[in-house]
Amino acid sequence: MFYLKDLPTDKTLREFAERYPNMNPSALKTCAELMRTGSDLLTAFETILGKQGLSQGRFLTLIVMNRIPDEEINPSTLAEKLGVKRPTMTGLLDGLEKNGLVERLAHLEDRRKISVRLTAKGRQVLEDMLPDYYRNIAKLMANLTEKERLELMSLLAKVNQRLPILHRE
Numbered sequence: 001m002f003y004l005k006d007l008p009t010d011k012t013l014r015e016f017a018e019r020y021p022n023m024n025p026s027a028l029k030t031c032a033e034l035m036r037t038g039s040d041l042l043t044a045f046e047t048i049l050g051k052q053g054l055s056q057g058r059f060l061t062l063i064v065m066n067r068i069p070d071e072e073i074n075p076s077t078l079a080e081k082l083g084v085k086r087p088t089m090t091g092l093l094d095g096l097e098k099n100g101l102v103e104r105l106a107h108l109e110d111r112r113k114i115s116v117r118l119t120a121k122g123r124q125v126l127e128d129m130l131p132d133y134y135r136n137i138a139k140l141m142a143n144l145t146e147k148e149r150l151e152l153m154s155l156l157a158k159v160n161q162r163l164p165i166l167h168r169e
Helices: 010-019 025-050 056-066 075-082 086-098 121-142 146-162 164-168
Strands: 103-107 112-117
Touching: 010 146, 025 056, 025 121, 025 146, 056 075, 056 086, 056 103, 056 112, 056 121, 075 086, 075 112, 086 103
Parallel strands: none
Antiparallel strands: 103 112
């Protein structure tokens, strides 16, 4: 999370650029604003999900499973789709199973293999909460035209494409 609310002023950024020659004031300002907006967005949605007793991880697990609600999926495939490690997925599924939202099913021929599927209760939780969830997203994005939304997605994809360079340094 990026908790900095007091972003640096243009004057401060210019002063930093003098002290740190490799610093690009515009790049830093844009990145800080993007990180703050992302954190604020995650915080807001965590609050919404918390009212349903869900974390972001549990919610996303249910959402991915809800794409094909009547089918089983294997936990490692779910982990890959969510971008989490298998032990993290195990923890998410443990919590969801404890709450009756998913069920684990043993493989008929190989007892080491399991799959998971949404329960009726899991589907109902999603049916109850998704209309408001999607309405909130529509309200959030209402000030952007369709063209602006497409442009924003394109710009974010360009930033995302460069993220691996941060892992190399």
